[in-house]
Amino acid sequence: MANMSLKKNEMPSQDPKIRKDNFLEVALGYSEEQAVDEAKRCLNCKTKPCIEGCPVRIYIPEFIQKVAERDFEGAYQIISVSSSLPAVCGRVCPQETQCEQKCIRGKKGEPVAIGRLERFVADWHNQHGKTEVVKPKQNGHKVAIIGSGPAGLTCAGDLAKKGYDVTVFEALHEPGGVLVYGIPEFRLPNAIVQKEIDSLKALGVKIETNMVIGKVLSIDELMDMGFEAIFIGTGAGLPRFMGIPGENLKGVYSANEFLTRVNLMKAYQKDSTTPIYRAKKVAVVGGGNVAMDAARCALRLGADKVYIVYRRSEAELPARVEEVEHAKEEGVIFKLLTNPVEILPDENNFVAGIKCVEMELGEPDSSGRRRPVAKENSEFIIDVDCVIMAIGTSPNPLIKATTKGLETEKWGGIIADETGKTSRPGVYAGGDAVTGAATVILAMGAGKNAAAAIDEEIKKKYSKNQLIK
Amino acid sequence: MNKIIKKKNLNSQVTLMEIDAPEIARKAEPGQFIILRVNEDGERIPLTVADYDREKGTVTIIFQIVGATTMALNQLNEGDYIQDFAGPLGTPTNTENLKKVAVVGGGVGCAIAYPVAKKLHLKNCTVHSIIGFRNKELVILEDEFKAVSDRISVMTDDGSYGEKGLVTDALKKLIESGEQYDEVFAIGPLVMMKYVSKLTREYGIKTTVSMNPIMIDGTGMCGGCRLTVGGKTKFACVDGPDFDGHEVDFDEAIERSTMYREFEQQAREDHCRLFNGGVQK
Numbered sequence: 001m002a003n004m005s006l007k008k009n010e011m012p013s014q015d016p017k018i019r020k021d022n023f024l025e026v027a028l029g030y031s032e033e034q035a036v037d038e039a040k041r042c043l044n045c046k047t048k049p050c051i052e053g054c055p056v057r058i059y060i061p062e063f064i065q066k067v068a069e070r071d072f073e074g075a076y077q078i079i080s081v082s083s084s085l086p087a088v089c090g091r092v093c094p095q096e097t098q099c100e101q102k103c104i105r106g107k108k109g110e111p112v113a114i115g116r117l118e119r120f121v122a123d124w125h126n127q128h129g130k131t132e133v134v135k136p137k138q139n140g141h142k143v144a145i146i147g148s149g150p151a152g153l154t155c156a157g158d159l160a161k162k163g164y165d166v167t168v169f170e171a172l173h174e175p176g177g178v179l180v181y182g183i184p185e186f187r188l189p190n191a192i193v194q195k196e197i198d199s200l201k202a203l204g205v206k207i208e209t210n211m212v213i214g215k216v217l218s219i220d221e222l223m224d225m226g227f228e229a230i231f232i233g234t235g236a237g238l239p240r241f242m243g244i245p246g247e248n249l250k251g252v253y254s255a256n257e258f259l260t261r262v263n264l265m266k267a268y269q270k271d272s273t274t275p276i277y278r279a280k281k282v283a284v285v286g287g288g289n290v291a292m293d294a295a296r297c298a299l300r301l302g303a304d305k306v307y308i309v310y311r312r313s314e315a316e317l318p319a320r321v322e323e324v325e326h327a328k329e330e331g332v333i334f335k336l337l338t339n340p341v342e343i344l345p346d347e348n349n350f351v352a353g354i355k356c357v358e359m360e361l362g363e364p365d366s367s368g369r370r371r372p373v374a375k376e377n378s379e380f381i382i383d384v385d386c387v388i389m390a391i392g393t394s395p396n397p398l399i400k401a402t403t404k405g406l407e408t409e410k411w412g413g414i415i416a417d418e419t420g421k422t423s424r425p426g427v428y429a430g431g432d433a434v435t436g437a438a439t440v441i442l443a444m445g446a447g448k449n450a451a452a453a454i455d456e457e458i459k460k461k462y463s464k465n466q467l468i469k
Numbered sequence: 470m471n472k473i474i475k476k477k478n479l480n481s482q483v484t485l486m487e488i489d490a491p492e493i494a495r496k497a498e499p500g501q502f503i504i505l506r507v508n509e510d511g512e513r514i515p516l517t518v519a520d521y522d523r524e525k526g527t528v529t530i531i532f533q534i535v536g537a538t539t540m541a542l543n544q545l546n547e548g549d550y551i552q553d554f555a556g557p558l559g560t561p562t563n564t565e566n567l568k569k570v571a572v573v574g575g576g577v578g579c580a581i582a583y584p585v586a587k588k589l590h591l592k593n594c595t596v597h598s599i600i601g602f603r604n605k606e607l608v609i610l611e612d613e614f615k616a617v618s619d620r621i622s623v624m625t626d627d628g629s630y631g632e633k634g635l636v637t638d639a640l641k642k643l644i645e646s647g648e649q650y651d652e653v654f655a656i657g658p659l660v661m662m663k664y665v666s667k668l669t670r671e672y673g674i675k676t677t678v679s680m681n682p683i684m685i686d687g688t689g690m691c692g693g694c695r696l697t698v699g700g701k702t703k704f705a706c707v708d709g710p711d712f713d714g715h716e717v718d719f720d721e722a723i724e725r726s727t728m729y730r731e732f733e734q735q736a737r738e739d740h741c742r743l744f745n746g747g748v749q750k
Contacts, residue, residue, distance in 0.1 A: 171688050173506055173513070173553040181690075210555035212688055216492050237690040241702055248697060248721055250728040257691035265512065265685065273537060273739075274512060275729040349724045396689055397707065 003040035006109025011116055016329035020299050023185040023268040026326060027091070027119075032070070035120040039067035041105060042112045049102035050114060055445030056089075056154070058082040060099055060114055067117055076125035079118060084157030084200065085150065085444065087126060087192045090119025092183060093441045094320050126195050133202040139163040141458050144227040146213045146399065149177025150440045151233030151431030153200060154447030155454075160203040162455050167227075169211040174264065177235055179440070181264035182256070184293050186300070190263075214398035219406070219427060228461075229426050229454040232414060233447060236432035238394040242285070246343030247389070251277055251351035255286070255294045255390035262297045279386030281305045283354045285340055286390030287312065292323040294388045295332045306332050307382060311339040311359050311372040335382065337361075339374060343387050353381045395433050403427075411436065420450030428454060471554040474527055476547050479609040483533050483577050484543050485519070491526030493556045499584035500562030500679060500711050503528065504687040506553040507541045514538050515684050517581040517710070518557060528556070531580030531609070536733050558687040559710050562677065564588050567651045569595040571643065572618075573636050573665055575657020576602055579610050581679055582656040583617075590617035597648065598622070599639045601657070605630035637664050650674055655714060659723045666714030676714035680705045682725060696722050 012028040013019075019026055030038065042064040050060040059078050066075035079086045095101075095115035103111030143159050145152045148170040156166045174180055176193045201207065211217065213234075222230055239254035241247050258276075261267045265274040282298040284291050287310035295306045308327070310317060313336050317324055328334070337359040346352035358378035361370035395412040407415045407423035413434055420428035430446025432438055475487035493503060502517045520529035534543050545551065562585050570589055574582030579600050590596050598614045601624040608623065608630055615621055622639040623631030632639065640653070653676045655665035662678040669676040684694035687706045694705040699716035703709065 171555065172686060173555070210553050212555055212558060215557055216496055216555075237688070238704075239690070239692040241692070241695075243702070248695060248702070248725060250725060254692035257685060257693045260685050260691055266510070273510065275732040277728070398688060 002043055003037060005041065008041075008110045008113040008116070009034045009038040011113075016326075016331075019186065020296075020330040023300055025189055026186050029123055030116055030120045032072075032124075035067055035072075035117060036070060038113050038117055039064045042068070043105065045104055047104075049104065050099040050112075053099040053102040054082075055098070055441050056082050056448050058099075058118070063121065064112065064114070064117060067121060072121055072124040073129055075121045076129060079121060082448075083444070084154045085196045086118055087122035088150070088179060088188060088196060089441055089444070090115055090117075090122050091188050091192070092439075093118075094439060096321065098441065126192075133199060135202070135204045136161055136163045138165060138204070141165060142167070142227045143454060143458075144169065144222045144230045145233065146230065147171075147177055147233040147235055147431075147433070148175035148197075148207060149233055149235050149431065149443065150179060151235075151433075151443035151447040151450075152177065152231065153197070154444040155231045155233060155428075155430070155451045156205045156447075157200050157203065158448055158451035159454060160200065160205045162451075164455075164458075166204070167206045167208060169213050169217075170207060170209045171212040172264065173209050175207050175209060177233075181260045182290065182293070183440075184259065184263055184297050185268055186296070187293065212398065214402040219399065219403045219424070223426065228458055229428065231420065231447070231450050231454065232399055232422075232427065232429040232433055233431045233443070234396050234399055234433045235443075236393045236437045237396045238412075239389065240392045240394060241389055242340065242391060244340060244342055246345060246351070249343055249345050249349055249351050251279065251386045252343060253277075253386070253388045255284070255290045255388055256393065258294050258388050259290070259297065262301070268297070268300070276301065277386055278302050279351075279384070281307075281384040282386045282388065283307045283309050283335075283340075283382055283384040284388045284390055285309045286392070287317040287319060288390065288392075289319045289323055291388075291390035292319045292327045292332075294390050296327055296330060298386070298388065299330055299332065303386075305384075307335050307384065308332055309335045309338050309340055309354070309356060309382070311337065312369065313337055313361060316369050337372065339372065340387075341379070344381065351385050351387055353383050354387055355379060355381050393432075393437050395436065399433075418449065419453035420446060421453060426457075470550040470552060473545055473547055473549050473551065474525075476545070479531065480607050482607065483531060483580075483609055485529060485531045485580075486542075486545075487522075487527045487529050488551065488554060489526060490528045490554050490556075493554070494521045494523050494526045494528050497521040497528055497557040498561030499564070499588045500581075501557035501559045502681075502687070502710060503530065503554060503556030504558060504684075505530075505542075505551055505555070507538060507545070508552050511541065511552060512538045513553075513685055513687070515558070515681065515687055515706075517679065517681065518584065519580040520584055520587075528554075531577065533577040537739070555687070559706060560708070562588075562654070562679075562711050564592060564594070567592075567594045569597075569648075569650055571597045571599060571640060571648075571650045571653045573640060573653060573655040573657070573661075574598070574600045574610075574614075575636055575655075575661040576607065577609070578657030578661070578679075579614070581681075582654060583610050583613055585654050585656070586614060587617045595619050597643060597650070599624065599636045599643075601625070601636035601639075601661070602630075603627070635664075636661060637668050640665065641668055644668075644672055644674070652677060653714075654678075659719055659726060662714060662717075663719035663723075666717070666719070670715050677711050678714040678717060680710045680712055680717065680722065682722060683728065696725070 431443030697718035
């Protein structure tokens with residue numbers, strides 16, 4: 001008998017007053033009982049609209065049925081057919097606009113907590129799972145993946161499962177891309193990412209760190225080395241700035257730099273030697289998930305006051321509602337309809353404040369959102385000693401600059417069709433490098449599509465004159 | 470992990486290391502840099518490529534012992550390994566179509582200036598080198614510069630070796646004596662590059678400087694290395710590190726370079742205590 005409660009089982013979480021001072025995970029995860037109870041809310045309906053809402057098309061009702069039957073390992077096996085990173089997705093996917101948005105339970109009451117169940121299953125597997133990963137039979141064809149973020153790892157995982165000889169090239173010293181340098185520990189612990197990467201290695205995926213493709217090796221050289229297809233998943237890593245006076249003062253960070261120092265370079269650890277400016281009053285400019293992450297990291301590093309400065313209103317905040325709620329609970333102050341015009345220096349050229357103007361919403365712009373317009377004579381100063389710019393990123397230009405014949409958009413995105421095919425034969429691309437900054441799961445979807453297309457292309461090539469080895 | 474093939478102390482503060490890194494050695498050009506991490510918990514620091522041997526597969530770095538990371542690096546010896554070594558990063562120095570140049574190096578900056586001088590010399594360009602140091606004890610790479618220069622001036626601040634004076638004094642003298650340079654390359658402390666650029670602007674001589682700001686990833690991701698060039702924000706790691714010296718806002722760059730001064734001092738003290746057997750705070 002289905003559980004007809006209109007509400008999801010609540011996610012146990014750390015108390016905001018305590019968690020704002022530590023980097024431990026905020027959400028603690030369901031217990032087995034909670035998971036089984038929540039799983040029973042799924043009606044296992046015929047139409048399965050949730051699967052349509054998932055960019056990597058996980059067999060959602062099937063895995064939930066296994067949870068309801070307490071076969072947690074069975075549930076994990078079903079998820080892992082479609083997703084290479086279940087513990088990651090269960091934590092950072094915006095399920096409210098994807099699978100859960102489509103859930104028919106959501107028509108009356110709350111949808112099934114698919115994300116929380118996915119996380120439960122992945123964590124259960126990581127703790128108790130005993131199924132040994134069997135390295136698939138190798139087909140002898142080499143594929144190179146550039147970038148080890150969500151797009152690259154997904155593409156690598158899918159191809160490895162099909163028997164390809166996959167090498168992932170990562171520019172930094174640690175694989176994971178934005179999952180390790182960007183998303184903070186309290187939202188996605190590094191150990192979780194590491195586990196997922198270890199599973200890929202067990203499948204036979206090779207990962208080479210410190211390899212800046214476009215510099216140490218070009219796409220053409222990789223082709224010469226015998227890679228039959230290449231997937232570019234280099235993300236959108238180039239930070240944008242506003243171009244206002246004072247942006248180069250000491251104490252102004254891009255969110256990328258701030259988060260990289262905190263996460264990848266481990267400034268979050270008490271005994272870390274990574275230099276980071278431990279400000280007391282911080283303004284984070286921007287309203288996306290990255291802005292929320294930066295604000296909440298600043299709190300945890302010891303800031304007394306942290307502001308989110310955003311030029312539109314609350315309704316337009318691009319961050320997930322859950323992240324905004326978490327930030328508010330922890331004490332982040334939202335200065336909405338506020339736009340910075342200048343960052344002010346102290347006598348030593350450190351940040352002494354941020355001058356802003358009040359905004360109001362005018363006519364809708366090209367994005368369909370109402371355009372913010374500055375109110376006259378509304379200037380005011382927020383007293384801060386650090387400013388973090390979280391207003392977006394552009395695709396990294398290193399590959400584009402060194403790859404002849406690879407067509408890109410004016411703003412830097414690589415041009416690719418829905419299967420990831422670019423203007424260069426054998427070269428595929430996906431994720432933020434193609435779309436501009438988006439979500440982990442969309443990047444994973446792109447990696448998955450590209451893996452399927454690469455497999456098809458290589459098979460086609462060999463079926464004509466010889467069988468695939 | 471990359472092996473240290475050779476280690477040599479050039480003076481009490483500056484060390485040369487030849488690192489086994491065949492893939493980087495195959496591609497490296499003067500003006501480019503690498504990023505390294507000494508150990509698992511280490512910082513990422515950029516160091517400009519001082520030389521490379523494509524056949525041996527080695528890259529030479531020369532560093533001044535200034536902070537915790539360079540102190541830790543200097544503790545390593547031949548045969549030891551460096552945790553991470555990535556590159557070559559940045560845009561190579563443009564050495565095309567030059568007939569006669571002045572290469573100005575200051576202090577450890579000479580390590581970066583040397584491969585530029587060498588490459589220009591190999592392209593049959595006339596090279597006048599001016600290398601400056603605080604005193605005799607700190608002079609490095611004099612023989613190397615001599616081998617690739619048509620003319621060389623060694624300057625020391627206190628006159629304990631070569632000529633007494635600043636590199637700008639020597640450069641001004643050469644220009645005043647009628648030497649005509651297609652371009653001047655100035656690589657050294659920010660203040661030195663600022664004044665060389667100021668001088669050459671008066672004479673209208675194109676000047677290239679090599680910026681070495683604080684950076685983390687070296688691939689355009691963090692934006693920490695940003696500087697203002699010709700009124701526009703540029704990233705030293707991908708747009709540089711070479712820039713037109715007449716366009717760089719040196720005063721801002723000098724300010725930005727002091728962002729972590731207190732932090733570095735603390736780290737240095739902690740590190741010294743660690744290696745002197747003292748107790749860390």
